[in-house]
Amino acid sequence: MTEALASPYWRLDDTGRPLSFWQLVRRFPAACRPVVEVIRLAAPRSAAVIAVLQVASGVTGAFGLLATTGVLEELLTAGPTAERVMGAVPALVLVIAAYLARGAMDAGVSLATARVVPGVRRVAEERLFDAGLHAELVAFDDDRFYDRMHRARDRGLFYLEQATSNVIALLGAIFAVAGAAGIIGVLHPVLLPVLLICLLPEGWAVFRSARLGYEGMTRLVTLNRRLRMISDLATEREPAAEIRACQAEAFVLDEYRQLADVLRDHEVAVGLAQARTGIVGRACAGVATAGTFVALGLLLYAGWIPLAVAGTAVIAIRTSSAALAQLVRATNELFEQSLYVSDYQSFLSTARERRRPVSAVPAPPAPSRITLHEVGFRYPGASVDALRGVDLSIHKGQIIALVGENGSGKTTLAKIIAGLYRPSRGQVCWDGHDISVLDPAGVADQVVMVLQDPVRWPHDARTNVRVGRHDRTDPGDAALLEAAAAARATEVVEGLPHGWETLLSKYFRDGHELSGGQWQRLAVARGLFRDAPLVIWDEPTAPLDAKAEYAVFESLRQLAGNRTVVLITHRLASVRNADQIYLLHEGSLVERGTHTDLLAAGGRYAQLYGLQVEMYTGAAT
Numbered sequence: 001m002t003e004a005l006a007s008p009y010w011r012l013d014d015t016g017r018p019l020s021f022w023q024l025v026r027r028f029p030a031a032c033r034p035v036v037e038v039i040r041l042a043a044p045r046s047a048a049v050i051a052v053l054q055v056a057s058g059v060t061g062a063f064g065l066l067a068t069t070g071v072l073e074e075l076l077t078a079g080p081t082a083e084r085v086m087g088a089v090p091a092l093v094l095v096i097a098a099y100l101a102r103g104a105m106d107a108g109v110s111l112a113t114a115r116v117v118p119g120v121r122r123v124a125e126e127r128l129f130d131a132g133l134h135a136e137l138v139a140f141d142d143d144r145f146y147d148r149m150h151r152a153r154d155r156g157l158f159y160l161e162q163a164t165s166n167v168i169a170l171l172g173a174i175f176a177v178a179g180a181a182g183i184i185g186v187l188h189p190v191l192l193p194v195l196l197i198c199l200l201p202e203g204w205a206v207f208r209s210a211r212l213g214y215e216g217m218t219r220l221v222t223l224n225r226r227l228r229m230i231s232d233l234a235t236e237r238e239p240a241a242e243i244r245a246c247q248a249e250a251f252v253l254d255e256y257r258q259l260a261d262v263l264r265d266h267e268v269a270v271g272l273a274q275a276r277t278g279i280v281g282r283a284c285a286g287v288a289t290a291g292t293f294v295a296l297g298l299l300l301y302a303g304w305i306p307l308a309v310a311g312t313a314v315i316a317i318r319t320s321s322a323a324l325a326q327l328v329r330a331t332n333e334l335f336e337q338s339l340y341v342s343d344y345q346s347f348l349s350t351a352r353e354r355r356r357p358v359s360a361v362p363a364p365p366a367p368s369r370i371t372l373h374e375v376g377f378r379y380p381g382a383s384v385d386a387l388r389g390v391d392l393s394i395h396k397g398q399i400i401a402l403v404g405e406n407g408s409g410k411t412t413l414a415k416i417i418a419g420l421y422r423p424s425r426g427q428v429c430w431d432g433h434d435i436s437v438l439d440p441a442g443v444a445d446q447v448v449m450v451l452q453d454p455v456r457w458p459h460d461a462r463t464n465v466r467v468g469r470h471d472r473t474d475p476g477d478a479a480l481l482e483a484a485a486a487a488r489a490t491e492v493v494e495g496l497p498h499g500w501e502t503l504l505s506k507y508f509r510d511g512h513e514l515s516g517g518q519w520q521r522l523a524v525a526r527g528l529f530r531d532a533p534l535v536i537w538d539e540p541t542a543p544l545d546a547k548a549e550y551a552v553f554e555s556l557r558q559l560a561g562n563r564t565v566v567l568i569t570h571r572l573a574s575v576r577n578a579d580q581i582y583l584l585h586e587g588s589l590v591e592r593g594t595h596t597d598l599l600a601a602g603g604r605y606a607q608l609y610g611l612q613v614e615m616y617t618g619a620a621t
């Protein structure tokens with residue numbers, strides 16, 4: 001492995017262990033199962049039609065071959081040619097009828113396949129999105145989960161669609177080959193192992209090649225993801241300005257070259273190994289085919305089989321060779337695809353385990369008291385705790401402020417209070433009920449959370465606000481307009497070419513872009529429109545101008561009273577009126593009290609406040 005592959009700051013996936021041949025063989029049916037399962041779910045009727053038509057097509061093909069023996073027998077008997085030809089006509093009619101019927105059945109399979117494949121994508125995608133959307137938040141901080149999800153999304157879905165076509169082709173080929181093999185067995189059992197020998201070398205090449213490809217994929221999944229990130233840096237709009245301002249173009253390209261060279265070298269090595277395997281497999285298959293014909297000649301020479309049977313066997317081997325080639329190709333592709341599909345399946349089962357738990361215990365509406373007992377939290381894969389032994393209590397109607405230096409744990413704590421993360425240790429209680437046993441939807445229903453970096457929904461302005469509570473009925477847009485006014489978003493919307501209907505995404509034609517502060521005003525309006533008893537405000541006013549910030553704080557003050565507000569901010573002037581201020585340091589609550597208490601205590605808060613006052617006035621307090 002090259003140095004770049006072993007680079008310590010982005011880890012390789014842990015599933016890169018080479019699989020043995022038998023592990024691969026054992027994995028094949030299990031990996032095909034999700035394909036078949038999704039096909040059954042997506043289009044059960046078309047799938048049944050395909051299965052029936054394919055069995056019938058295999059049987060009809062076999063019947064056609066049997067009829068061919070009849071034709072040959074008639075043609076090879078002694079007597080005048082005209083008589084022999086006339087004698088062969090009835091069998092010939094059967095052969096033609098069999099081939100016509102088979103053609104019609106194959107056409108039916110194609111038509112049904114056209115329905116199945118898009119249906120499979122539709123069902124598989126929905127399952128994936130459902131799994132992603134309902135996974136608990138902390139799963140997104142777990143790089144293994146994230147890797148799996150992206151592998152399922154980027155490769156699993158794509159290959160599932162391809163695998164669907166191949167399952168259908170494989171089944172068709174299996175029935176066709178089985179039909180031919182059955183007839184060969186009926187003609188003379190000794191011909192069967194001869195046919196089998198033809199298959200072995202290609203089969204070996206198929207498995208080996210798939211294994212080489214899959215090993216490479218699992219080892220390089222992180223590398224591929226990193227390359228995609230670089231591709232975003234080079235081609236997306238958001239980072240374009242900063243890259244130019246920092247003159248980081250060369251840096252991005254250098255990183256690309258370094259990673260892409262590793263990827264290319266690896267892919268070339270895998271490709272060459274696969275090509276060598278294919279060449280060896282085909283060469284052996286050629287020898288085996290020659291051996292088959294020699295064996296047939298010997299059987300004929302020894303008088304073990306009559307000439308008509310040998311003739312049919314040759315036709316059977318030749319006519320089934322197309323099906324055989326299809327079987328090998330479909331197995332080859334399906335084998336490789338099924339390994340990716342099994343990633344899709346394994347993501348779905350991981351996601352089931354990481355699904356937010358369901359509970360029938362309803363969350364108390366508008367909790368009067370939220371308490372945290374000895375709460376600790378560690379992010380997946382982290383070596384230190386983000387929160388340690390946090391104890392606090394919030395009463396309905398209070399405004400509390402979480403302050404502290406960057407990385408001290410404020411956002412993590414806010415997400416725990418909101419029930420988005422479950423604490424690693426300790427308990428969060430709403431009115432005495434541990435929220436880990438409450439219905440998560442009921443808990444979420446009580447919370448408004450406006451984050452530092454809110455989602456810029458690629459929709460119109462109205463949706464950007466309404467999505468705060470998308471199912472809220474709002475006659476005459478009264479609540480929407482009230483929320484927008486309180487967040488000073490009305491003036492943003494008034495400046496848009498189509499008002500509330502303006503599409504806010506430059507990725508689409510006629511889309512409009514907003515400034516950072518304008519986006520933030522819409523996010524604040526979204527939070528106000530959501531309107532819930534617990535309001536968590538994580539630094540949403542940082543990008544706002546002084547007027548907008550003032551207006552937002554005014555509306556926050558009005559909100560409080562019958563709502564509980566948790567405010568995170570670095571601007572300590574904004575928290576002077578908070579009922580309680582909690583100062584976090586390296587994940588622990590180190591100071592608590594009112595602004596006056598904390599200034600009087602002369603600790604970290606007083607120090608930070610003094611620095612901010614000095615910045616504004618040029619003099620220490």
Ligand SMILES: Nc1ncnc2c1ncn2[C@@H]1O[C@H](COP(=O)(O)OP(=O)(O)OP(=O)(O)O)[C@@H](O)[C@H]1O
Nearest residue numbers: 141379382386404405406407408409410411412413
């Ligand atoms: N998704 C994550 N995975 C791992 N560690 C994380 C993650 N998010 C935050 N952390 C770590 O947890 C600690 C607390 O982060 P948090 O975001 O809660 O801090 P904060 O006080 O809100 O910071 P800021 O003022 O910069 O917003 C930090 O050390 C941070 O590195």
